[in-house]
Amino acid sequence: MARFSNGWHPNTTKGEASSPSYNWAAVVVAVVALVLYLHTLHPGVGPYLDSIEYQITTLVLGVSHPPGYPLYTGLGRLFVALLPWRNAAFRLNLLSAVCSALTVALVQQVTYRLTRSILLSLFGALSLAVAVRFWYQANYAELYPLNGAFVAATTLALLAWMQTRRPALYFLSAGLYALNFGVNAPAVVLLPMWFFAVLVTDHRMLTRPRNLVLTALIVLVAAAQYLYVPLRAFQHPPFCNYCPENWSEVPAFLSGREWWGIAFGVQPRYYLQRWADSGYQLMLQFWPVGVLLGAVGLWNLVRERTRLGVLFLLGLVGEWFFVVTYDVVDWADFMHPLYILFAPLLAVGLGEAWGWLAARTDRWRAPGRVAVLGLFALAMAGLLVATAINNYPLVDQSQRTDWHAWARDLLAQMEPGSWVLTPPTPTDGFVHSWALRFVSWAENRVPDLVIVYLPGLDPPGPPPGYLRWEEAEPHLAEHPLYVIELDDERLRNYVLLPVLRNDGWPLGYRVVGGRAADGGVEPWVSPEEWVQIQDRLLWP
Incomplete structure (x- = not known):
């Protein structure tokens, strides 16, 4: 089958990884996304209870509901305390916009490593940037954007390690993944994805005593962020939701015992309905054509670059299983990591579609071939523009005062x-x-x-x-x-x-x-x- 480019191979050379155009493309999509998000950013307090909770927590350096989210609290506090613009709520909302723009840039990097095409990587990243729910969640204070940045960064580190086998990238992936638990405890569903990457790339990173000890040390250092919860709670800050009063209550708080009944709480007979509803949510983000391209991209990876395909498949299955079984009204909000993992696959599928079309028109006369391929490219670009125009009024919160x-x-x-x-x-x-x-x-x-x-x-x-x-x-x-x-x-x-x-x-x-x-x-x-x-x- 014909390819979009000649470099669709999992190995990455040093030159490719440091290509100026490769890096500038990430800057471009980040700037485009950030400009969009600044135009639609919520200007103040709200719009949801959790948003206000995080705005209060970062304002007074308090403790949020279990398990406390210390990393989000710390980064949010920096934005609230150090930035000079507008009100404190706006500054925390701005953290979401910045994290979402960073996620878009990281997705561009992931997509480029899968496709070796700057155009395809731009398409995948911008498809995520203008996806309606991803864009909407970039506009107000919430955990999803920072969690999404860690999911994208961890995926990029794992992918780069699998392609280069540089040990530093393994340790980077371990650190990023461990730190993410300070933002989103359900990150545990990505553990099979992380372990798979280790086992198929270099299992000695976990079997050699030196590597195992260093990995454990990284995890312990990342876990130390949770010392903030009891140390701050025992100081009786002005805001402390479900606050532990003593050390005996700390394990229940950190383990989120308050939510044990809802995590994986959907009864099995409703799994099929939730699966269908979540599929509908995916189509709302990328349209049916985008979902089809993503499926083609995943199939291509599993078939031709099995390790990479299984890596993404495990990530998608883990996140999807959590969404299907999470017994809350706003379960669809937790699909945020799914969109991040799916966007690169969409670009891979687009490359396959382009290759198929190029092969079918290979013997055509030049004007006809150029016209067909040009119309196809314009259609894909038009889809991005139409999506952005359609979604802008749906996500705009700039007037929510x-x-x-x-x-x-x-x-x-x-x-x-x-x-x-x-x-x-x-x-x-x-x-x-x-x-x-x-x-x-x-x-x-x-x-x-x-x-x-x-x-x-x-x-x-x-x-x-x-x-x-x-x-x-x-x-x-x-x-x-x-x-x-x-x-x-x-x-x-x-x-x-x-x-x-x-x-x-x-x-x-x-x-x-x-x-x-x-x-x-x-x-x-x-x-x-x-x-x-x-x-x-x-x-x-």
């Missing part, structure tokens, strides 16, 4: 020392209360604001920033008290005063009275203010 503006407006009307009741978890107000917490600390707006958490739940931080409901309830009338969600059965006993924006839109409610023991209403404000607000009250 509503939560940040709401929090600023509400805090502007609060008194120092105000308390806020956390709304029930199923409501939008629950997430809004986290945004309020972030803005109050990040912008020094009512910084002594106290969040009163839900009954029966441990708050994600210690006093004075957070209080348990059971501790706060007897003292509610002693402080300015606000609520932001009416869907709360606790409000049946309170008289509420709407807090309005300049245009009359309600931002929240201040509790100005409560039901007395005799069934009447007891004002919590002065008699003069009580008289003035009678016509605006919401009664229990």
